[in-house]
Amino acid sequence: MLLVHNRIKSNKFSSLGRIYIRYNSNSRNRWLSRQQGDPYTKEAKVQNLRSRAAFKLMQIDDKYRIFNKNTPNQRILDLGYAPGAWSQVARQRCSPSSMILGVDILPCEPPHGVNSIQANILAKRTHDLIRLFFSKHFQLNRHDELHKDHGYFQNMLEEELTHVKDTELYREIFTSDDSYDTSRTNSTLKEREKFPVDIVISDMYEPWPQTTGFWNNITNQAYFRMANTSGVSIRDHYQSIDLCDAALITAIDLLRPLGSFACKLYTGEEENLFKKRMEAVFNDVYKFKPEASRNESKETYYIGLRKKRNIDKLDVFSN
């Protein structure tokens, strides 16, 4: 990431003082010419996919069969979903009755048939919102169809959380382990409510280049809060490990036993430790570099299948 003093570059934003700019013009030009000649970028346009990243997930799914069109009512959580290409793939490859929730720290209009919230996955409240979104007990807007097509219901979800958080039923279902009243509902249902997600996919890391709309100087500076790849591999690796751990913790907390997981990692010296943590959570763990991932990129993908039961987070992270 290039730190510049904005006044040096341009008078336009001088009152805002310092800003971070992700690209200098050379690296931006390199990026643009690579994109222009890239067959996956072209094909993404033809197929109306929001980015070439879609093909990486397709290739992961072709090999490991994460999605299943014949399984109804699946619940899919897409972490770092913006601009939405992975969610589009999930939408295409899951049954129409499946629910997909995209979470991103950036604002983004989700693709058709996908819901979204703008939230930081590192915050516990984000986990609460995700659980509430997928909950059968507290299902929102049963009567309207709004949530089926659009993601613009975040305020309703936040409001609902404020209302239900202190209720006994919420505590019983979401927070207590032992004192749950099984006469109210059976234990399978309880497990489904506590671990409501069938598939977690995470491509969290670099944001897509923004060509329209807001720019770095918007008031809440969302662009600063995420991890941009810097080109300095050691920095990229550690930031990536943090986000992979955040995705793994989300999977421990919200993914159902036997559920599936896929996440992107920028390789580096802590990769083996991450792999061990994956092995503590999933029965089958694979590392895979899809063809659509550029050779020169340090990204690789970890796939976890058949999540184990009764995982102790402390055990996973004390290795």
Ligand SMILES: C[S@@+](CC[C@H](N)C(=O)[O-])C[C@H]1O[C@@H](n2cnc3c(N)ncnc32)[C@H](O)[C@@H]1O
């Ligand atoms: C490479 S993009 C994802 C591309 C997406 N999978 C697609 O196919 O369109 C990575 C995304 O991760 C998001 N991100 C980074 N840190 C995050 C965090 N802590 N919480 C939520 N999203 C985050 C970024 O905002 C960015 O949009």
